[in-house]
Amino acid sequence: MATVGNSTNIFWQESPIGRLERQKLLNQKGCVVWITGLSGSGKSTLAFSVNKELYSRGKLSYILDGDNLRHGLNKNLCFSAEDRTENIRRVGEVAKLFADAGLICIASLISPYRKDRDACRAMLPDSNFIEARLLVDARDPKGLYKLARAGKIKGFTGIDDPYEPPLNCEIEIKQKDGVCPTPNAMAGQVVSYLEEEGYLHF
Amino acid sequence: MATVGNSTNIFWQESPIGRLERQKLLNQKGCVVWITGLSGSGKSTLAFSVNKELYSRGKLSYILDGDNLRHGLNKNLCFSAEDRTENIRRVGEVAKLFADAGLICIASLISPYRKDRDACRAMLPDSNFIEARLLVDARDPKGLYKLARAGKIKGFTGIDDPYEPPLNCEIEIKQKDGVCPTPNAMAGQVVSYLEEEGYLHF
Numbered sequence: 001m002a003t004v005g006n007s008t009n010i011f012w013q014e015s016p017i018g019r020l021e022r023q024k025l026l027n028q029k030g031c032v033v034w035i036t037g038l039s040g041s042g043k044s045t046l047a048f049s050v051n052k053e054l055y056s057r058g059k060l061s062y063i064l065d066g067d068n069l070r071h072g073l074n075k076n077l078c079f080s081a082e083d084r085t086e087n088i089r090r091v092g093e094v095a096k097l098f099a100d101a102g103l104i105c106i107a108s109l110i111s112p113y114r115k116d117r118d119a120c121r122a123m124l125p126d127s128n129f130i131e132a133r134l135l136v137d138a139r140d141p142k143g144l145y146k147l148a149r150a151g152k153i154k155g156f157t158g159i160d161d162p163y164e165p166p167l168n169c170e171i172e173i174k175q176k177d178g179v180c181p182t183p184n185a186m187a188g189q190v191v192s193y194l195e196e197e198g199y200l201h202f
Numbered sequence: 203m204a205t206v207g208n209s210t211n212i213f214w215q216e217s218p219i220g221r222l223e224r225q226k227l228l229n230q231k232g233c234v235v236w237i238t239g240l241s242g243s244g245k246s247t248l249a250f251s252v253n254k255e256l257y258s259r260g261k262l263s264y265i266l267d268g269d270n271l272r273h274g275l276n277k278n279l280c281f282s283a284e285d286r287t288e289n290i291r292r293v294g295e296v297a298k299l300f301a302d303a304g305l306i307c308i309a310s311l312i313s314p315y316r317k318d319r320d321a322c323r324a325m326l327p328d329s330n331f332i333e334a335r336l337l338v339d340a341r342d343p344k345g346l347y348k349l350a351r352a353g354k355i356k357g358f359t360g361i362d363d364p365y366e367p368p369l370n371c372e373i374e375i376k377q378k379d380g381v382c383p384t385p386n387a388m389a390g391q392v393v394s395y396l397e398e399e400g401y402l403h404f
Binding site: 015016021025044063065067068076096097100102 | 264
């Protein structure tokens with residue numbers, strides 16, 4: 001009898017319609033584009049632009065937004081180090097399911113700790129985890145950095161909590177001559193990568 | 203500033219490519235088919251058959267199997283009443299995401315408690331939660347009922363833990379003259395329902 005995690009008597013079952021069949025139907029390959037970067041660096045903007053560009057090419061993608069998921073799947077988690085790890089683990093597990101379903105899953109989370117991102121990478125087989133780091137000056141439209149610097153928000157990434165940059169990410173989006181690329185240009189960089197790596201066709 | 207669950211400063215953001223656009227791309231409507239029933243009643247078999255039949259019609263569906271998810275997303279949960287509720291809540295939240303992505307999401311879980319299933323139903327807007335109850339004699343190919351009756355497995359649904367049947371489910375799959383329908387016949391019942399309710403076209 002199998003013992004799995006905290007469970008006994010739990011067996012794995014596989015459907016005859018698998019990932020390959022779904023990828024064939026969609027004419028694309030499932031993967032996870034994991035967008036990481038500081039608050040205000042443009043993660044959601046990039047996710048939206050990639051989503052839109054892929055749609056215009058007839059490709060099915062879906063955004064898992066770290067903030068939005070805190071209204072649903074992760075609403076019982078706080079911002080302690082332990083809960084942040086669990087937050088990212090759950091998003092990683094769900095992203096894996098979406099990639100298995102054949103979708104291009106765009107996960108958009110600050111995900112400040114390297115070990116948490118690497119744990120998600122380890123969940124995905126066959127290099128289907130594409131880490132895209134936004135390395136641009138963070139904006140502060142919501143005034144959060146101001147509040148964090150004043151000590152009114154605690155544990156804010158980049159102020160009193162660290163951001164650990166990826167060591168070897170697939171995509172790095174940078175400013176040029178101090179200017180942040182447009183959303184379309186950023187999305188173009190990601191979609192070109194997906195095209196070149198063969199994700200946009202079966 | 204918004205306060206959400208245990209989080210502050212968390213804002214909801216919406217992509218310009220939404221559910222309608224994805225449904226148009228897939229030519230189907232996203233929904234959740236929630237298969238509930240005793241262990242050994244044929245939930246996985248039914249899920250596989252529905253998945254296969256939908257695929258043969260060019261429709262994209264994805265199975266969330268309660269047992270399989272305990273290897274991943276829910277591997278940190280046990281079988282206490284509290285953890286069973288959290289297990290089902292998470293599956294409900296993920297099923298909701300898949301329906302939002304435009305897929306026909308087939309969730310297959312014993313889900314013995316009515317309040318837990320109803321909580322998942324309440325997550326889905328516009329009646330996109332389709333409860334399919336398997337009301338057939340449970341088989342015991344893994345010998346689990348035998349072990350449970352002997353007291354060697356505790357908290358086993360139908361033996362020393364209750365199964366609360368749905369009061370108003372959309373689909374009920376029953377035996378006829380003591381004979382269980384074939385997997386194809388069971389799947390046909392579910393797929394016909396989806397067809398009639400307009401889920402198989404946009």
